[in-house]
Amino acid sequence: MSTEADFEPDVDEPGERPTWSRWVVIGGSMLAVLLIGVAIGVFASRLTDGSDAAPATPGAGSVEVGFAQDMSTHHLQAVTMANWARDHSTDPEVRQLAFDIESSQTEQVGRMKGWLMLWDQPEQAPGAYMTWMTEPMGHAGMQMPTSSPANGAPMPGMATDAEIAKLRSLTGRAMDVDFLQLMLRHHKGGTAMAEYAQDHSNLPALKALCRSILVSQGAEINQMKLMLQARGAAPLPAS
Structure with missing residues (x-):
């Protein structure tokens, strides 16, 4: 997988690709990842496990439709935060993590x-x-x-508008720590949603995606805990 470990400087040097061109390339890459995800989703939805336990076409109000709608919204906030951290952090480890989150969740x-x-x-x-x-x-x-997240966000783990605004106001180590804290809480909320969907759906494609989310975000949760510890910070309370 490609990485963002080595980042080009913001100021264009002679002979370098212009900054605006880099953003076009990055934006195009994210669109390509999204389209690949759509193609995978279309293909996987046509696969069955040979049983009749799940409806061929899930309807409104089902676990399958509700999960796909709400987890897409949940993921897109993570992508937004990851974009910001990747573009504004000077810490290579934070920028690499942000790139990985942005790539995997855009595809999902x-x-x-x-x-x-x-x-x-x-x-x-x-x-x-x-x-x-x-x-x-x-x-x-x-x-x-029946109960809402304690911080007033629409779904478990999500950041509020005020928390996003605070993240964008910070720089340096303070911004890195805030990003890690928000994203760690975000991942915990997302994995709980994926656990529920995996336990309450019989659709093979959805269960496979839930397993993928639990594996990837579980590893990133452990990584972010270590990164916060190394920076002398603690996780936020669960929302």
């Missing part, structure tokens, strides 16, 4: 949007978030939708 959003397109469902639920969840959420034991 593509998969989920591909499913929603095939299922003839809107990309966002027309009503409240998390209505597809009616039992305690995963191993985290969070309750949705």
Whole structure:
């Protein structure tokens, strides 16, 4: 996989590609990742496990549709925060982590949007978030939708507008720590949602995506805990 370990300076040197051109390349790469995700989602949704346990086309209000809609929104906030950290941090480890999160979650959003397109469902639920969840959420034991995240965000782990604004106001080590804290909490909320969907759906493609989320974000959770510890900081309380 390509990395962002070695970043070009913001100031263009003679003979270098102009800065605006680099952003065009980066934007094009992210679009390509999203489209690949859509293609994977369309292909995977046509695969079955040979059983009739799950409907061929999940409907509105189902775990499958609700998860795809809400997790896409959840992931896109992570991509937004990762974009900011990658572009504004001077710490190579933070920038690499941000690049990895941006790449993996953009592709996963593509998969989920591909499913929603095939299922003839809107990309966002027309009503409240998390209505597809009616039992305690995963191993985290969070309750949705009867109780909201403590910080007032729409879904577990998500940052509020005020927290995003604070992140964008910081620089240097303070920004790195704030990003790691917000993203660690974000991942914990996302993995709890994935646990719930994996436990309550019989759709093979969705269960496979949930497993992928749990593996990748579980590793990143452990990494961010170590990164915070190395920077003398602690995780935020769960939202």
